[in-house]
Amino acid sequence: MVERMYDVAIAGAGPAGASLALRLAREGFSVALLDAQRFPRFKPCGEFMSPEVLPMLGELGIRDELAKLGAREVRGMLLHAHGRRVHGRFVDIGMAHAPYDYGWAIRREMFDAELVRAAQRAGAELLEGHRVTSLLRDPDGGVRGVECSHGVRERRQVRARFTVGADGTRSRVATELGVRRETAWLRKVALVTRYRGVTWSDRAEVHLLENGFFAVAPVEGGDVSLNLVLNADEFERSGMPRDEALEYWLSRTPLLGERILAGTRIDPVRGTGAMAMRTTRQAFDGAALVGDASGYVDPITGEGIFFALKGAQMLAPALTTALHSGRRDAAALRSYIAGRRREIVPRAAFSLLIQRGLRHPTLVRTAFGFLAQRPRMVDTLVSLTGDYVPLRELARPSVWWRALGTREDAA
Ligand SMILES: Cc1cc2nc3c(=O)[nH]c(=O)nc-3n(C[C@H](O)[C@H](O)[C@H](O)COP(=O)(O)OP(=O)(O)OC[C@H]3O[C@@H](n4cnc5c(N)ncnc54)[C@H](O)[C@@H]3O)c2cc1C
Structure with a gap:
């Protein structure tokens, strides 16, 4: 069965897909939001959202609702290793101001369902139980929508001017585009x-x-x-x-x-x-990747929800401009790629660096010994995972001077 032509078809209604659908629907575009599952659905996750996520929840208009549902304030992190314990808080680092001194934690069933409902309220059409199986292509190779399975037998084509893969770490869209690479050492x-x-x-x-x-x-x-x-x-x-x-x-x-x-x-x-993977490209003629579908590191720094929401926040204006100007080429999404390089790539690299370090027990033991004496350094580390500190702040000598100082209330 051939469906109508949408402005944007989004595969995956997790935080990346649903928040993108919401933002685009608010701009007046027709959006098909497809998910293989039905909401509320379970998603394996630590369920922690960094402080920098909170202002985005406000922008998306779901913050009050999540607060009513009982989202818990999480005021920092206790890190344990080799019998040592260090405590880090979310604090101002250099010129970077902590938007809140806490993050939030709430069941993903609730959070994701709330975001999906908000996208529907904004006008996005939710197609649940629709598993994307392949991409539709123009004769010139550009992406023109998706083919999906629905129920046991039904197959549907959803045509769109842009198609977005927000279908998580095992992304069918990224696989079809030939850009998905597993990170073998992080299995x-x-x-x-x-x-x-x-x-x-x-x-x-x-x-x-x-x-x-x-x-x-x-x-x-x-x-x-x-x-x-x-x-x-x-x-x-x-x-x-x-x-x-x-x-x-x-x-x-x-x-x-x-x-x-x-x-x-x-x-x-x-x-x-086996979750870790990366993609070699994220913008294509008629398509883009966002959230875990564009690359995933590891949950230890608890940043995946931030990456998903931030990626959608940057992709939405790029798609808006491209759609208004009638462009469908990958270059039309240049601002999204530039935003990723600024906001996502360095943080993902930092997270990967931590992962690499954790593979060396002697290094971890030494680092914890050092951190136990330098609580402000722990604040700096934890604040970096709070997603509001640009890594360039680390180039300021004053940040290191402060981090190497002592803190009276070390827990
Ligand atoms: C163990 C673990 C702990 C984590 N802890 C944290 C944490 O504490 N804090 C944090 O910020 N992040 C954490 N993360 C990462 C976080 O869960 C992800 O980064 C985040 O969910 C990414 O959002 P997304 O929208 O990109 O993808 P997802 O949330 O994975 O959503 C993808 C959606 O796509 C759908 N889908 C998949 N394939 C198809 C298909 N073929 N067709 C249609 N739909 C499809 C799925 O049903 C799903 O609904 C953790 C991850 C893991 C595995």
Whole structure:
């Protein structure tokens, strides 16, 4: 069946796709927002949003609603490794002002569904249960929409002047465009669940293990969201079922395990595997990639939602200008690519650098020894993951001078 022609077809209604749909629909464009699943749907995630996400939620008009749903304020991070604990807060760094001294955490089922509803209210057409299977092409090779499966038998074509791949780390759109590359050395699995009845502070915690890490954040309703990320090869070799692996690693993480196991697990232990990938291009004739579909690093710095929303915030005006001027060539999206280079690429590189560092236990031990004596340095590190500090701020000697100083309230 041949559908009508939309201005924009977006594959994937996670934070990247739904926020882009909302922004474009507000501009008066016709938008088809397709997702393989139905909302509310589960998405494996640490469910933490950095402080810089909060102003964007205001722009998208869903901040008050999320606050009503009970989004929890997360006022910094406790990092544990090799028996040491350091605490970092979100603070001003150099000329970079923290928009809030906290981030938020809320179940992804709620957050994503709220964003999708807001996109619909703005006028985007949501096509749930539509799995994109391939791209439609013009005779000159430009992308002209998507073909998708709907239900058991039905196949549909959704034609559009621009097609956006916002379909996550396993992106079908990026694969069809031939630009998706897996990051072999970062092959990880994540086990994800939630607990109730655990005594928890208003901080997120990361506990580094020999072969991975636990990340825990308090979410709405007093529950905690827990992720265990492990090297995929070791997890597969262990042959352990997910529940068993989770309990095994909790029992080996004394500063966390006892507290968590005092509560009750309220969700199944869900798994997701081999997530890290990059793309070699993000703008094409008639198409673009955004969010995890454009490249994904690792959840340790908790920035994926920021990357998704920021990418959509930068892609929307680029598409608006291209659509108004009747252009469909990749060069028309130049401002998006420039924005990515400024806002996303350096942060993703920083996150990758942390990942590389974590592969060397001696380095981690030494770094934690140093950080334990330099709490302001921990603030600097944690603030960098808060997404409001441009990395160029690190070129200021005053930032280092301050970071190397002491802090009276070191926790
Ligand atoms: C274990 C783990 C912990 C994380 N913790 C954090 C954290 O604490 N904070 C943070 O900011 N980020 C975190 N992240 C990263 C964050 O979850 C992602 O970066 C974010 O969800 C990206 O949003 P997105 O919209 O690009 O993709 P997604 O949220 O993945 O949405 C993609 C959508 O596309 C749909 N889709 C997929 N294939 C198709 C198809 N063929 N056709 C149609 N639809 C399709 C999916 O159903 C999905 O709804 C974590 C990730 C993992 C795995």
